[in-house]
Amino acid sequence: SQQGEEDPQALSIQEGENATMNCSYKTSINNLQWYRQNSGRGLVHLILIRSNEREKHSGRLRVTLDTSKKSSSLLITASRAADTASYFCGSGSRLTFGEGTQLTVNP
Amino acid sequence: GAGVSQSPRYKVAKRGQDVALRCDPISGHVSLFWYQQALGQGPEFLTYFQNEAQLDKSGLPSDRFFAERPEGSVSTLKIQRTQKEDSAVYLCASSLVLLPTVNYGYTFGSGTRLTVV
Numbered sequence: 289s290q291q292g293e294e295d296p297q298a299l300s301i302q303e304g305e306n307a308t309m310n311c312s313y314k315t316s317i318n319n320l321q322w323y324r325q326n327s328g329r330g331l332v333h334l335i336l337i338r339s340n341e342r343e344k345h346s347g348r349l350r351v352t353l354d355t356s357k358k359s360s361s362l363l364i365t366a367s368r369a370a371d372t373a374s375y376f377c378g379s380g381s382r383l384t385f386g387e388g389t390q391l392t393v394n395p
Numbered sequence: 396g397a398g399v400s401q402s403p404r405y406k407v408a409k410r411g412q413d414v415a416l417r418c419d420p421i422s423g424h425v426s427l428f429w430y431q432q433a434l435g436q437g438p439e440f441l442t443y444f445q446n447e448a449q450l451d452k453s454g455l456p457s458d459r460f461f462a463e464r465p466e467g468s469v470s471t472l473k474i475q476r477t478q479k480e481d482s483a484v485y486l487c488a489s490s491l492v493l494l495p496t497v498n499y500g501y502t503f504g505s506g507t508r509l510t511v512v
Contacts, residue, residue: 321500330399330486331438333500376437382451383428383488383501385437 293386294377300392307364309389311377312357320353321383322362325374334362334375367393397421399504401487407510408477416472416507420489428501429462429472430486438486444470445493477511484508 293312301307313320319338323331337344337353337360344351350363364371374388400419408414420427426445430438431454440454446467455462459477464470474481488501 323500323503328505330503330505331488331501333502336500381493382440382443382454384440387435387437 294375294389296389297387298390298392300394301367303367303369303393303395305367305393307367307371307391307393309362309375309391311360311362311386313360313377313379313386314358315380317355317379320351320360320377320379322349322351322360323376323378323385325376325388327373331376364391367391369393369395399487399489399502401485401504401507403507404505405508405510407512410478410511411476412511413473413475414477414509416474416485416509418470418472418487418489418504420468420470420487421491421502422468424489424491424502426490426493426501427464427470428488428490429470430488431456432484432486432506434483441472441485474509477509479511482509482511 295310317339319336321336322334324334325331335346335349335351337351348365353360371393374390376385376388378385402417428443429441431441432438442462443451444464447464459475461473484506486503486506488503490501
């Protein structure tokens with residue numbers, strides 16, 4: 289069973305636009321992580337946010353966490369074609385994932 | 396090595412055949428995980444090792460699945476009497492620390508794509 293649920297399932301935008309993906313989870317967490325997966329590859333760690341943090345930035349990435357709603361969002365600003373990938377949130381020491389958001393950035 | 400290495404990259408097995416999938420984690424990484432990823436789905440947790448100890452195997456779907464990490468480094472995921480529903484990408488991940496921290500997420504390999512025909 290999946291711990292997290294990402295939405296939307298698919299997102300298509302133009303280069304330069306911002307992309308926002310959301311994630312909900314079911315049980316209490318110590319931290320939540322976001323990963324990117326390019327087609328046919330493994331997952332790449334993007335950012336980790338602790339349960340006592342509300343927002344975190346890393347380059348063009350901004351992650352928020354709302355523990356009262358058990359939800360997180362990932363914002364990618366000024367998107368590039370190279371950002372095209374699937375994005376997953378994961379939580380727990382076993383790192384349980386949702387089904388991911390497939391982001392397509394059109395040049 | 397520089398990353399997590401998995402072999403083979405692709406495996407085609409006839410139904411009923413046994414397969415062994417190998418994972419070479421980053422040297423010195425304590426934690427090692429196996430995941431199963433069906434097409435269009437997120438990775439599903441299978442099992443977790445801390446050094447050579449298998450601390451959690453609750454995600455293994457049946458007793459046909461077996462994993463080992465005898466010397467706390469290389470790990471092998473074995474699937475006996477493969478079935479069509481076993482077709483998936485099997486991902487291995489390792490981590491320097493026991494639990495993820497700000498500076499240490501999990502490093503994934505590129506996976507083994509298993510197709511059972």
